[in-house]
Amino acid sequence: xxxGKIRVLMSKPGIDGHWRGGIVISRALRDAGxxxxxxxxxxxxxxxxxxxxxxxxxxxxxxxxGAHFAYVKRLLDLIEExxxxxxxxxxxxxxxxxxxxxELKKMGVANVYGPGTMTKDVVEFIKExxxx
Amino acid sequence: xxxxxxxxxxxxxxLEWEEKFxxxxxxxxxxxxxxxxxxxxxxxxxxxxxxxxDKVNFPGRAPYTRGIYPTMYRGRVWTMRLFSGHGTPEETxxxxxxxxxxxxxxxxAAVDALTFNxxxxxxxxxxxxxxxxxxxxxxxxxxxxxxxxxxxxxxxVALVVxxxxxAPVCSMxxxxxxxxxxDIKNLVGTTQNDIxxxxxxxxxxxxxxxxxxxxxxxxxxxWTVAMKNVPKWHPINFTGYNYREGGIDAVQELGFVxxxxxxxxxxxxxxxxxxxxxxxxxxxxxxAHKDFFEEIAKFRAAxxxxxxxMTDRYESKxxxxxxxxxxxxxxxxxxTAQTPLVNIIRTAIQGLEATIGGCQSLHTNSYxxxxxxxxxxxxxxxxxxxxxxxxxxxxxNTVDPLAGSYYVEWLTDEIEERVWKYIxxxxxxxxxxxxxxxxxxxxxxxxxxxxxxxxxxxxEEIMLGVNKYAVPYDxxxxxxxxxxxxxxxxxxxxxxxxERRDNAKLERILDDLRKVCEKEENVxxxxxxATKEGATVGEICDIYREIWGIWDPPLAI
Numbered sequence: 070x071x072x073g074k075i076r077v078l079m080s081k082p083g084i085d086g087h088w089r090g091g092i093v094i095s096r097a098l099r100d101a102g103x104x105x106x107x108x109x110x111x112x113x114x115x116x117x118x119x120x121x122x123x124x125x126x127x128x129x130x131x132x133x134x135g136a137h138f139a140y141v142k143r144l145l146d147l148i149e150e151x152x153x154x155x156x157x158x159x160x161x162x163x164x165x166x167x168x169x170x171x172e173l174k175k176m177g178v179a180n181v182y183g184p185g186t187m188t189k190d191v192v193e194f195i196k197e198x199x200x201x
Numbered sequence: 202x203x204x205x206x207x208x209x210x211x212x213x214x215x216l217e218w219e220e221k222f223x224x225x226x227x228x229x230x231x232x233x234x235x236x237x238x239x240x241x242x243x244x245x246x247x248x249x250x251x252x253x254x255d256k257v258n259f260p261g262r263a264p265y266t267r268g269i270y271p272t273m274y275r276g277r278v279w280t281m282r283l284f285s286g287h288g289t290p291e292e293t294x295x296x297x298x299x300x301x302x303x304x305x306x307x308x309x310a311a312v313d314a315l316t317f318n319x320x321x322x323x324x325x326x327x328x329x330x331x332x333x334x335x336x337x338x339x340x341x342x343x344x345x346x347x348x349x350x351x352x353x354x355x356x357x358v359a360l361v362v363x364x365x366x367x368a369p370v371c372s373m374x375x376x377x378x379x380x381x382x383x384d385i386k387n388l389v390g391t392t393q394n395d396i397x398x399x400x401x402x403x404x405x406x407x408x409x410x411x412x413x414x415x416x417x418x419x420x421x422x423x424w425t426v427a428m429k430n431v432p433k434w435h436p437i438n439f440t441g442y443n444y445r446e447g448g449i450d451a452v453q454e455l456g457f458v459x460x461x462x463x464x465x466x467x468x469x470x471x472x473x474x475x476x477x478x479x480x481x482x483x484x485x486x487x488x489a490h491k492d493f494f495e496e497i498a499k500f501r502a503a504x505x506x507x508x509x510x511m512t513d514r515y516e517s518k519x520x521x522x523x524x525x526x527x528x529x530x531x532x533x534x535x536x537t538a539q540t541p542l543v544n545i546i547r548t549a550i551q552g553l554e555a556t557i558g559g560c561q562s563l564h565t566n567s568y569x570x571x572x573x574x575x576x577x578x579x580x581x582x583x584x585x586x587x588x589x590x591x592x593x594x595x596x597x598n599t600v601d602p603l604a605g606s607y608y609v610e611w612l613t614d615e616i617e618e619r620v621w622k623y624i625x626x627x628x629x630x631x632x633x634x635x636x637x638x639x640x641x642x643x644x645x646x647x648x649x650x651x652x653x654x655x656x657x658x659x660x661e662e663i664m665l666g667v668n669k670y671a672v673p674y675d676x677x678x679x680x681x682x683x684x685x686x687x688x689x690x691x692x693x694x695x696x697x698x699x700e701r702r703d704n705a706k707l708e709r710i711l712d713d714l715r716k717v718c719e720k721e722e723n724v725x726x727x728x729x730x731a732t733k734e735g736a737t738v739g740e741i742c743d744i745y746r747e748i749w750g751i752w753d754p755p756l757a758i
Contacts, residue, residue, distance in 0.1 A: 084327040085314040085334060086403030088756070089447050092647060093654045095758050107758055110406055112326055134314055135573065135683060139329035166572050166680040167538070183674050184538040184571045185667040187658055 072104075073201045076125040080108040080116045082132060082140035090162055091131035097188035098129075103195070113144045120157055126199050132163040137173065145177050158199060162186060202253050203246050211246055231661075235492035236450035238615055244607035250614065256505070257610070260559075260600045264508040266501050266613065267601035268559040269524030274597035279555075280562035281587045282307035282359060284530065286336030287574045288684035289691065290346035293336040297351060299577060303584055307562060309359040310347065311335035312370070317399060318406040319366050319742025322691040327406075332687035334574065338362075338370055339691060340698050340737045344377040354383050359391040359438070359528075363399040364418040365408045367392050368728045369741040371421065375431060376733045391435035391484060391528075392425075394418050395443070397461055400637050400754060401646045402443030409745050410752040411634035416721065417745075419468040424725035427469065427479040435484040437465065438528065445488040446534045447646050448653030451499045452616060456623030457642070458485055459506060463624075464633035466515060476515040481522035489551040489558070490532040491662075496551075497603055498612035500558030503527070505617055528562040529555035536571045538674050539666035544568035549586050556590050557603060563587055569681065576681035640755035647757040695737060702735030710734060711744060718748040 079095045081088070091107075099105040106123045108116060120128050132140060141161060148154060154177075161173060162182035170181045180194055203211075232240045241248075258264065261271030270276060283300055285308070286293045297308050313335040314320075320327040321339055331337050338344060348358070362370045371392050375385050396414045399405045408414070418437060425431040439462050441454040449457070462483060469479055487503070489496050507525035511517040531551035536544040545568045552565045565583040567575035575583070591597060603609045627633075630641045637643075656662040663669050684690070710731045717727050728741060 083314070083330055084318050084320055084406035085330060086317075086399065086405060088404045089650050092756070092758055093650050096651055097654075099758070105758070107756070109756065110404070133334075134330045135333035136329035143329075164572065167674045168680060185664065185674060187668075188654065189658070 074102065074104045075127065075195060075199050075201055076104045076106070076123060077127040077129060077195070078106045078108050078116070078120050078123060078125040079129045079131065080111045080119070082111065082113060082116065082130055082144065083134055083136055084110065085132070085134035085136075087131075087133035087163070090133065091129075094129065094131070094162060094182075094188060094191055097192060098195070101192040101196070113140070113147050116144060117147050117151065117153070121153075125157060126201075127158045127160060127195055129160045129162065132161060132165065135164070137161060137163065137165050137169065141173060141176055141178060158195070160191070160195075162191075202249055202251070208247060215245060215247065234451070234495040234612070235490060236452045236495060236616075236619070238495070238612070238619070244611050246607060248607050248611040256614075257604060263512070263520070263523060265504040265524055267604055269504065269526065269561075273559060273600040274556070274591075275600070278591045278597055279560055279587075280307040280357070281305050281584060281591075282309045282528065282562045282564055283580060283584060284309045284311045284361065284564045285575070285580065286311035286313075287681075288332040288336070288687050290336055290338065290343045292684060294347055294349055294351070296577065296580070297347075300580060300584060301351070301356070303581060304588060305584055307357050307359065308351070309564065310338070310361055312360075312362055313337045314406070315339065316366060316370065316738060317363060317403070318408065319369070319738050319745070320406070321695060321737050321739030322688055323695065324739065328688050331691050333683050335361075337687065337691050338373070339695060339739065340735065341373040341376055341732055342694055342698055344373045348377065353378060353381075353390075354387065357389040357391065359393070361393045364394055364396050364414040364421070365399060365405065365745070366738050366742060367394040367421050368417060368724050369732055369736070369738045372725065372729045372732045376729065385431050386429070387433060388431055389433050391438050392421065393440055393486070394421055394437040395440040395461070395486075396633060396637070397457060397642070398440050398443040401642050402440070402447065404754055404756065405752070407746060407751050409749040411637040413745070413749045415464060415468060415632070415634045417724065419465055419472070420723040420725055422465065422479055422483075423469060423472060423474070424723055426482045427474045430725075432482075435482050435526075436479075438484045438486045440486040442486050442488040442530045444646065445490065446532065448534075448649035449645065450649070451490065451492070451495055452619045452623055453645065453649070454487065455499065455503055455506065455616070455620040456627055458487070459510065459620070459624050460627040460636065461633045463510065463514070463628070467632065476511075476517045477519045477522055480511065480515070480517060481519065485525060485527040487527050487529055488532050489529045489555040489560075491535045491547075491551075493550065493554055494609060494612060495616070496554040497558045498609055498616050500527070500555075500560065501601070501609070501613045502617040502620060504559075505613070506620055526561050528564070529558075529560040530564040531555070531566045533566050533570050535664075536566060536568070537664055537666045538571040539672050541568050541571065543665060544570065545582060545586065548583065549589070552586055552590055553596070556596060557601075559601060569679075573681045574683060576679060579681075638755070640757060643755055644757045698735050698737070707731065707734045707736055711736065711740065714741065714744050715748060718744060
């Protein structure tokens with residue numbers, strides 16, 4: 070992007086409506102100078118389509134339903150199918166047990182944020198890993 | 202409450218005291234409640250205004266500040282009702298029986314996201330979430346399985362579904378009860394049926410617009426209570442808890458529930474009912490949050506406000522209808538995934554607030570709340586926490602033990618005054634449907650999210666293990682996992698039901714429902730027929746969507 074801003078899509082896969090986490094992180098990223106696209110509820114097809122159209126660097130998934138493995142797998146499969154592997158940094162946040170973090174990272178998630186996350190940690194991680 | 206002369210004497214003595222100790226240092230930092238009400242070092246009789254009999258009075262007497270029954274817990278202790286549901290109806294039934302055998306005295310069904318949103322398990326958008334955040338209740342067979350061998354004529358059941366699915370899910374429950382031979386006129390229980398839970402508490406997935414949700418909620422109140430089909434049911438439970446959890450404060454919590462309650466009462470009055478035809482069955486569900494005295498004062502203020510609304514605004518004549526009945530849930534958002542055993546202590550203190558505050562029914566959270574659905578062990582500890590309060594502490598010996606505390610009486614007044622102002626602020630926007638559709642309540646929630654997060658990040662609100670004595674979020678805690686096979690089990694349940702039912706007959710009933718929806722008549726009679734014939738929650742909600750359209754909430758970032 071011409072303005073050099075990091076672009077982030079915040080998406081809620083599935084149908085669970087816990088929305089505080091996604092909003093809090095969205096605002097923090099926007100306040101940190103990133104371009105934030107709030108996708109709201111999106112199935113994985115809609116999520117990938119938005120990510121392509123908006124030319125984002127980061128996809129953030131907000132998942133509080135306990136179904137994180139299922140949605141992350143669906144999304145990564147679709148990204149691979151479309152030949153977009155490594156095109157986006159994938160971050161996942163929500164009520165996610167600590168013991169699931171390493172498995173999610175093995176699947177291809179860059180970082181996972183559980184309960185009690187400080188927003189500055191998310192901002193720092195993105196800025197350190199995406200150079201624009 | 203004191204003679205003027207005596208107050209002058211106290212006032213003089215207080216000035217002397219202040220003068221003498223003016224150099225005594227206080228810690229840095231703000232002394233204020235969670236709702237940012239500034240708190241003085243000391244409260245004295247000078248802070249307590251008004252007449253005892255007018256403002257406080259006896260329990261069971263207007264304005265009910267001290268409690269809605271004359272004996273309170275000396276008559277009967279609160280109902281111990283754990284919000285519970287996971288995997289499948291059969292597994293939830295097992296958990297319910299386990300808790301019942303351990304002394305639980307009421308049930309509360311936590312449903313999954315598909316049941317909340319009227320999505321059948323065959324829909325791929327939601328299928329990974331079958332049973333992950335509550336029990337799946339998609340058809341009448343599920344209600345039979347949920348309550349198998351449970352004496353539903355003797356123990357009350359709370360069905361936690363909101364206006365979008367309260368008619369289908371509760372009609373399944375009523376039909377199931379009838380088929381099991383119970384007279385639904387005697388059934389006791391509660392439907393949450395709270396418009397704000399699935400709009401601002403959680404965001405709705407493909408639900409309908411707030412004006413329709415308000416009407417659906419009122420259809421349910423009208424059919425059960427006003428028309429006396431299920432007259433002992435609590436057809437609505439205004440659930441401040443769910444939005445308080447987002448970060449709004451105690452004052453806003455009461456403002457939201459009272460503004461919402463008034464919109465429902467107004468709707469039913471517009472339908473031609475008198476307030477006393479239904480209002481005695483309306484109930485409330487609040488949070489017991491982190492600020493000990495503020496929460497107790499909040500419960501006391503709530504009773505007084507409701508009494509005034511009933512008598513001043515609605516001119517209710519029947520004094521049995523003036524009591525503010527409420528269920529309490531301790532604050533899930535106060536719990537941490539870090540060092541989770543500390544959550545047991547937090548929950549016990551919040552349970553103490555609730556019971557000193559005179560709740561009718563209580564859910565205490567499990568210590569693994571911040572991580573997963575409750576394990577059996579964690580749920581049992583949560584139940585035992587209530588039993589420690591009821592059986593070991595002797596707090597049940599007397600009613601409203603903090604009455605007369607200068608601080609608590611002052612704070613009760615202060616909260617009441619602020620709540621009236623906040624109700625006015627909401628009502629300026631319009632009724633509760635309008636406050637939603639204009640985005641007003643979404644902005645209030647959004648601001649609350651950011652305020653709370655900022656307070657935590659700045660260390661103004663302390664969460665031990667997170668922003669003080671912080672520890673890594675580690676892998677120590679056992680994680681309760683819901684049944685991975687639930688989706689297959691529930692899809693199979695629906696498949697069998699569809700094979701068994703008379704699909705042609707059901708189609709005709711669903712066509713009738715379309716007409717009822719178009720004319721905006723009460724949906725309950727036809728939905729009672731439909732679910733009896735095997736209609737699923739998803740099928741009924743699809744008709745709502747087809748006739749009224751899907752609503753996209755005006756979220757604010």
